Amino acid sequence: MDNTSSTLWPSRKAWIISAIIALVALAILFVMGRPPICACGTVKLWHGVVQSAENSQHIADWYTPSHFIHGLLFYAGAWAFLVKCQPLTLAPKSWGLPLAVLVEAAWEVFENTPFVIDRYRDVTVSWGYVGDSIINSMSDIGWMTLGFLFAARVQWWVSAGLAVVLEVLTGFIIRDGLALNVLMLVAPFDAVREWQAMA
Incomplete structure (x- = not known):
């Protein structure tokens, strides 16, 4: 695919729709009772202790x-879907970002349900996982968006190579x-979980 073209670059309307989707996710997370920020009371740009x-x-x-790779x-x-399958789809090409934000936002909401939180605690090394803060979930949507926009501006092999790295x-x-x-x-594989636990 030719990522140098701007066919999937979001239009002004697509940006507005993407923002609305993100705000709806924000509202849902608040209704779900997710904490706005870390219980520690601070907001950090980076936290590196898994x-x-x-x-x-x-x-x-x-x-x-x-999440950046999600965007890629x-x-x-x-x-x-929007370029290769044209004219099978009637969706405007510039609506790629709203669709991506919709999928990412849906995951952020689902990820913070008791079902997924318990699943992480039961089968992964994230034994103490309690879900995301709202600022983390919204940041994840933002990082995905950056990945999407990055992919829209570079050749496909650059995106693929960066994802691997x-x-x-x-x-x-x-x-x-x-x-x-x-x-x-x-x-889940027990062998993988045991290997991860040694980190």
Whole structure:
């Protein structure tokens, strides 16, 4: 695919729709009773200790690269659906970002349900996981958006290469990442969990 074209760059209307979707997610998280910020009472730009009560509570952490990769992947999906499948879809090409924000926002809401929180605690190394703060969830949507916009401006192989680098980096540092996170959430392996626990 040719990422140098601006066919998937969001229009003004698409930006507005994306913002509305994010605000709806924000409201839902408040209604769900999610804490606005970390219970520690501070907001950090970066928190790098995975096995701690402050993980997934601040603006960025070791799972931020996963959300950036979401954006890269969602761009590829939007390109396949909105560009490659034209004219099978009637959706404007510039609506790729709202669709990506919708998927990411839906995940942020679902991720903070008791079902998913308990699932993380039961089958992954995130034994003390209590869900995300609202500022972390909204930041995750923001990081995904940055990934999407990055993919819209570079060649596909740059996005693919960066995704691999980020996965290898987080895998090496915290023994986790997007692929391992999905694997352990959906089909957990004891051997992988034991390996991750040694981090």
